[in-house]
Amino acid sequence: MSIDIRMTGPLFDGRAERAMEQACDDALDDLGAYAEERVLMGTSAHFKTRTPYYETRITTDRVSDEEALVHDQGVIYGPWLEGVGSRNYPATRFKGYGHWRAAKQAVAVRGPQVADAAVRRRLPEMGG
Template sequence: MSGIEITFRGPLFDGRAARAMQDACDDAREDLAAFAEERVLMGTSANFKTRTPYYETRITTTRVTSEVSLVHDQGVIYGPWLEGVGSRNAPVTRFAGYRHWRAAKQAVVARGPQVAEAAVRRRLPEMGG
C-alpha cells in the first residue's frame, strides 16, 4: 500500500497571513483616523479668522474599540457652535459655522478607500502576496 503525503506551508497555513490582515486593518483604521484629524485641522486653519491654540489642541483621536477610532474635540463647549450645529447658531446669531467637521467627513468618504488600500498594500508581502 502506497501513501501520499501532502504538506501545506506558507503564510496562509501558519497564521502569518491572518496576522498580517489584522495588522492591515489596524493600519487602515489608524491611517483613516489620522487623515480625518488632519482634514479637521486643515479646516480650522483655513477658516478661523482668529486662531487660538486651545480648540485645535483639543482635536484628537481616541481608539474606542479594536475596530473603531473616534476623532473628536474632547467636548469643547463651543465646538458645536463653531461647526454650525449649536442651539445658538440660527436663532441667536447669524453665524452659520465653519462646517470643518462636515468637510473632513466628506474628504474621508471620498478618499477613504484609497487610504485603506494603501495600508493593505503595505502588508501584502507579509500575507505572501
C-alpha cells in the same frame, strides 16, 4: 504508492491571518489620522484668528478594535464653531464653518484609498 502533501507558507502557519489583522488596525489608524488632519485643515482655512486651544483639543481615540473617534474633547463652543449649536443662526448670523462635515465628506470619498494603502503595505507579510 503514497503521496506526501505538506502545506507550508503564510496562509497555513498563521502569518497571513496576523498580517491581515495588522492591516485592519493600520487602516483604522490611518483613517483616523486622515480625518483628524482634514478637520485641522478646515480650522486653519476658516479661523481668522487662530488660537491653539481648540486645535490642540482635536484628537483621535480608539474606541474599539473596529472604531476610531475623532473629536474635540467636548469643547463647549465646538458645536457653535461647526454651526450646529443652539446659538447659531436664530440667535446670531454666524452659521458655522462646517469643518467637521467637510472632513467627514473627505473621509467618505478618500477613505477606501487610505485603507487600501494600509492593506497593500502588509501584502508581503501575507504572502502576496
